[in-house]
Amino acid sequence: MKIEMKNIRKSFGSNDVLKEVTLSVQGGEICALLGENGAGKSTLMNILGGVLPMDSGSILIDEKEVAFETPVDSQEAGIAFIHQELNLINDLPIYENMFLGREIKTKRGSLDLKQMYDKTAAIFEQMNVELDPGKMVRDLDASYKQIVEICRAMMTNASIIIMDEPTTSLTDTEIERVFAMMRTLKENNVGIIFISHKLNEVKEICNRYIVLRDGNLVSVGNVSDVTKNDLASYMVGFDVRTESLRRVTGNEEVGKEVLRVEGLTDSRHYRDINFSIRAGEIVGITGLLGDGRSELFQAIFGADHYASGKIILEGQEVTIKSTSQAIKKGIAYLPRNRKENAILKDMDIIENASVVTWSMFSKRGVINSSRHKRLFKEQRDSLRIKMGEMTDSITSLSGGNQQKVVLSKWLAANPKVLILDNPTQGVDVGAKEDIYDIILKLANENIAIVVLSSEAQEIIRVCDRALVMYHGVIQGEVRDEMMNEQTIMRLATGGELGEEKGVHQL
Numbered sequence: 001m002k003i004e005m006k007n008i009r010k011s012f013g014s015n016d017v018l019k020e021v022t023l024s025v026q027g028g029e030i031c032a033l034l035g036e037n038g039a040g041k042s043t044l045m046n047i048l049g050g051v052l053p054m055d056s057g058s059i060l061i062d063e064k065e066v067a068f069e070t071p072v073d074s075q076e077a078g079i080a081f082i083h084q085e086l087n088l089i090n091d092l093p094i095y096e097n098m099f100l101g102r103e104i105k106t107k108r109g110s111l112d113l114k115q116m117y118d119k120t121a122a123i124f125e126q127m128n129v130e131l132d133p134g135k136m137v138r139d140l141d142a143s144y145k146q147i148v149e150i151c152r153a154m155m156t157n158a159s160i161i162i163m164d165e166p167t168t169s170l171t172d173t174e175i176e177r178v179f180a181m182m183r184t185l186k187e188n189n190v191g192i193i194f195i196s197h198k199l200n201e202v203k204e205i206c207n208r209y210i211v212l213r214d215g216n217l218v219s220v221g222n223v224s225d226v227t228k229n230d231l232a233s234y235m236v237g238f239d240v241r242t243e244s245l246r247r248v249t250g251n252e253e254v255g256k257e258v259l260r261v262e263g264l265t266d267s268r269h270y271r272d273i274n275f276s277i278r279a280g281e282i283v284g285i286t287g288l289l290g291d292g293r294s295e296l297f298q299a300i301f302g303a304d305h306y307a308s309g310k311i312i313l314e315g316q317e318v319t320i321k322s323t324s325q326a327i328k329k330g331i332a333y334l335p336r337n338r339k340e341n342a343i344l345k346d347m348d349i350i351e352n353a354s355v356v357t358w359s360m361f362s363k364r365g366v367i368n369s370s371r372h373k374r375l376f377k378e379q380r381d382s383l384r385i386k387m388g389e390m391t392d393s394i395t396s397l398s399g400g401n402q403q404k405v406v407l408s409k410w411l412a413a414n415p416k417v418l419i420l421d422n423p424t425q426g427v428d429v430g431a432k433e434d435i436y437d438i439i440l441k442l443a444n445e446n447i448a449i450v451v452l453s454s455e456a457q458e459i460i461r462v463c464d465r466a467l468v469m470y471h472g473v474i475q476g477e478v479r480d481e482m483m484n485e486q487t488i489m490r491l492a493t494g495g496e497l498g499e500e501k502g503v504h505q506l
Contacts, residue, residue: 001062001078001159001191002026003048008057010043017043018054019215025208027159027189030182032202032223034195035212036235036430038386038398041195044212045162048193049081050074080158082149082166090138095120097137098152123151127181143170150178160191167201168426172288179205197429199228211235236430255279257315258448259331259417261300264309269295270472273309277417282439282449284463286456287492291469293452294336297419301333302326314416330416334406334423336452349397350376350390353408372412379408384434400431407438418442421452436462456485470494 003025010018018040025031035041046052048059050068058065061077068074074081088097095117096103104112104119120133129147137145146166153161163182167175182192182205194206202209203223211219211234219234260276270292277283285293298304300311302320310317313329320326326333344352354372373390380387383404387397394402403423410418420439424432439462443449453459459466465479468491475491478484 001189003079003160003191004060004063005044005048006058006060008044008047009055010040010047010052011055017215018047020057021212021215021217023210023217023220025160025191025193027191028186029208030186030192030194030206032194032196032206032209033212034199034202034209034231034235036398036400038401039212039235040215041212042164045081045164045193045195048074049079049162051081075156075158078157078159079162080153080156080160081162081164082153083164086145086149088137088145088148090136093134093136094131094140094148095133097148098123098133098155102156119155120151123155127151127154128177143174146170147174147178150181154181154185158190160193161185162193162195164195165197165426166194167196167198175201197427197432199231199429202231203228213237232429255281255446255448258313259300260310260312262310262312264296264299264306264311266295266299266304266306270469273474275467275474277448277450279416279446279448280443281465282443282451282463284459284466285450285452285469286454286459286466286488287469287475288454291492292472293469294421296469297333297421297450297452300326301331301419303333327413327415330414331419332410332413332415332417333419334410334421336422336425345393345395347394348391349387349394349405352394353379353405354412355409375412376408379411383408383438398431400427400434403427403431403435404438407435411442415447417448417450419450419452422454423451424453424455424458456488459488460484468492 004022005024006022008018008021009016021040021044023031023033023044033041033045043052047054048068050071050073053069059068060066066073066077068077071081087100089100092100095113096111098120099116104115106112117133124131124133129151131140131144131148137148140148146168147170150163150166167178170178182194185192194202196202206223209219209221209223209226209231210217211231213235218237255278257276258279261273264273265271273296275283285297287293295304299306300320302323302325311320312318313331318329320329320331323333344355347355350373353376354367376390379385385397385404385408386401387405394405397405407423423439424435427435439449439451451459451463460483463483465477466483466488467474467477468488469475470492471494475494478487478491
């Protein structure tokens with residue numbers, strides 16, 4: 001099967017999102033669709049998936065023109081779309097989610113739950129996915145929700161599968177499993193359109209690439225003919241820096257100690273945690289998914305409870321029982337999974353940017369809107385947020401700009417400690433560099449920054465030092481020349497490095 005999209009145009013009001021874009025993909029190849037957030041990738045794929053109508057252009061399947069008025073039309077033509085927004089119902093078990101819209105029924109017309117369960121179990125076994133089909137979707141973490149989506153698409157026997165950032169929330173092991181699935185599909189003559197900001201993944205799994213920038217097709221070619229830097233340059237229109245952004249070396253100390261944790265322990269996720277962070281320092285916390293780092297810092301932020309240990313803020317022991325208490329004490333937390341935990345989809349941009357400080361900037365229960373707007377205008381310029389009106393929906397912004405708005409709401413609270421949990425998850429290379437610049441600027445303003453990230457390269461580039469976690473404990477601290485991917489991975493998998501230069505075993 002071969003799909004061609006020719007001269008596709010699409011506008012939203014005066015905003016030309018796609019300008020005469022042409023692409024093709026055929027069975028047996030994995031084609032990367034690349035571009036910054038807002039470049040037009042999702043719009044183009046929504047047209048192919050029957051979600052949006054195009055203004056002009058044509059879609060051909062095996063050289064015959066087709067028209068997709070609904071997603072069902074696209075599905076019936078053999079196209080499966082795994083959206084960036086997961087389309088799962090939390091209050092149903094996995095096996096019912098797998099058959100949404102195409103439920104299997106008994107002769108009497110009732111749902112054949114056993115057959116749906118058995119077919120789900122069979123596809124999981126085939127794909128080496130260890131999940132109980134009867135488990136409720138709400139009990140899955142983001143990575144397993146993504147895997148359920150992928151398996152569901154594979155059950156439709158599609159000839160072309162669109163994968164919109166399928167690996168964003170997955171561990172290295174799960175990514176390898178997904179890649180194995182993709183290679184099997186490729187061998188079975190299925191074509192895949194792979195949308196990702198992770199250029200190392202593009203180099204590993206894709207044959208061809210297509211790059212969009214500002215709604216224009218700017219480059220097409222074979223992945224083997226280009227470097228990651230080439231692809232990044234095509235996406236943003238200029239050479240992207242790759243050098244280390246670290247400012248502190250050796251045992252050089254920055255400001256005074258702001259946060260210290262002694263023996264912090266909970267019953268499940270982490271135990272006997274000890275560390276301290278100084279003003280103006282950027283400290284990375286890394287490891288593999290499930291290492292306990294998010295749960296640890298959620299407890300420090302008052303969103304979760306801990307069983308024992310001490311939290312010392314600016315020399316004083318504190319007991320933080322709620323997030324509002326943490327905010328008052330100067331701790332801010334930007335959570336992972338922006339769409340689920342950080343933005344309020346039903347609110348506009350200014351409401352999202354000011355929600356944290358409503359109580360701080362109000363008098364007798366009346367919110368000081370003019371002060372919020374004045375502060376956000378300053379932050380919009382400082383953070384380089386690309387947006388229309390303040391009253392536009394937060395969902396009208398690209399992922400990178402949504403992340404900047406989320407960051408702005410925490411900066412409005414003037415934190416002493418800023419915890420960033422996967423701050424560049426799902427944002428493009430240009431927005432990623434902007435966020436790194438923001439992190440460095442805030443550190444220079446004497447805010448203590450904690451960066452939680454699974455990406456070793458991110459930790460190495462932007463952090464002054466890093467603590468590596470393994471199964472709920474801090475396995476070691478790395479800095480200087482020992483702050484490299486090999487050392488981090490060895491610690492993250494339980495390795496012992498002893499007293500080698502630059503490594504501190506904790």
